[in-house]
Amino acid sequence: MKKVAIIGVGQSAFVRKYPGSIRELAFEGFKEAVTDAGITAKDIDASVFCSAPEYDKQRSPSAVIAEYLGLNPQPTFYVESLCSSSSTGLKLAYSMVASGAHDVVAVIGLQKMSEISSAESQERMGRGADIQWESPFGTMMPAYYAMHAQAHMAKYGTTLEDLAAVRVKAATYGQINDRAVYRKAVTPEMFTNPEDMMSNLVSSPLRVGDCCANADGTSCLIVASEEKAKLFSKKPVWILGVGAASASVNLTGRDKLYGLKAAEQAAQAAYKMAGVGPKDIDVAEVHDCFTIAELLAYEALGFAEPGGAKDLIRGKETYKEGSIPVNVDGGLLSKGHPIGATGGSQVRTIVLQLRGEAGDMQVKDPQIGLVHNIGGVGIYGNVTILGNQ
């Protein structure tokens, strides 16, 4: 298989309400990525646009965005896998380049969630579940993850304090990430103070503080062949492994709720392709849409044995100075979660880490990084492994 690199990364600030249209939002991440890569739109052979379409009023948004970014007449494609859309886009771009079909591909992730209300947003996200059999019961994403939290707590003794500790860690780094939507400190006491919004139940046992916020945002990755990477880039970051898996939409098809099997399978595929294991990972970005999701990720990725995630967070092993730094950009819990842009933002963080350009968030001399990005409640599992060699 041909070597494939990421030669440019870009991301807008993630905000509660972006004051512009989706094409203008896309421009922000694209401009940063092509500038980072030292190329122009003419150097890009194809583009892959990634979003969850129920938020887009524009039908087939890849077309207007390609036009606005100057990417005509090159082919443009549209891909969706809920919250992991841009990781799926990266896997497609990897395949397009590795096959030799294209040399340089832009992966543009985007979501402008603010055009609809929070309740409407929850209803649409609930419809990311099975609308025939489960949505009529009034499901929504926090409730599904809450069921996983309940099951994990019953199976392994994980506590509400462990969940809060994940948010406290996220906020530690969210405060130093100028692209994050939530930049305030969070303390464990906020989760036990009835006067504090963080302690308000959303869906038991998850509280407001256990949930990430909706956001508007975009991300952009420039994916290139080895030849083009060496031509354009002084610091290419290589794609070592791209693992993906799917699971039943209906929870009734899952064999457990105290873990996400699609994430485990995606991790196994990515590790095998990269020829590395969990102990080789120097820095990771995981899909912490809810605090429990980060703990599930530790176990799916092999950073902890089943049931051992709580010990990692209690021992602060996933802090920047720990044995396996995770989400040292604040994660989704701090950055916010603009569905289609999230995976690309995670990849951007790891690329900057591997290039030694992560500023205050930089971990010490990472060689291999990992991105774990989940679509829906474990429907789509995506794990990407990147290296600077």
Added chain:
Amino acid sequence: MSKKQEDVRFAKFGTVSFTKTTKVNDFIDYLENGKVMYTHCKACNADFFPPRADCCGCLSSTMEWKEVTGKGKLVSYSQLTFAPVGFEGDIPYTIAMVDYGDYQVFGRLDSGLTPETVSVGTEMTTRVNTLPNGQLNYVFQKA
């Protein structure tokens, strides 16, 4: 029913139904008769909940209906205090899943049952429920 009439029985499922027409519309007739049903593939003996018209294992579409009966174990649950559009009137309600061994059933806890009185592993039964707006679903009760 005349040929031109659309079979929209499934619109009666749940507080808000997002589906009107399905090959398993008979599920609603069974609910109206107090029965929660799953489908069983007559060709390969696979059981399906939620019910389906076609078997992905052997590609047969020869299904028979069977009733969800007896006790299952509570896999997990969560009480919602914030609801999506259309479900605000139901708050608080508790979604849950029960494992019957050969299949699992996703639904809600009976509204008369508080989450504090159950735990993962509690034995449950399933019964048909009529919602205040006249729609039908099913709920879990302690066995």
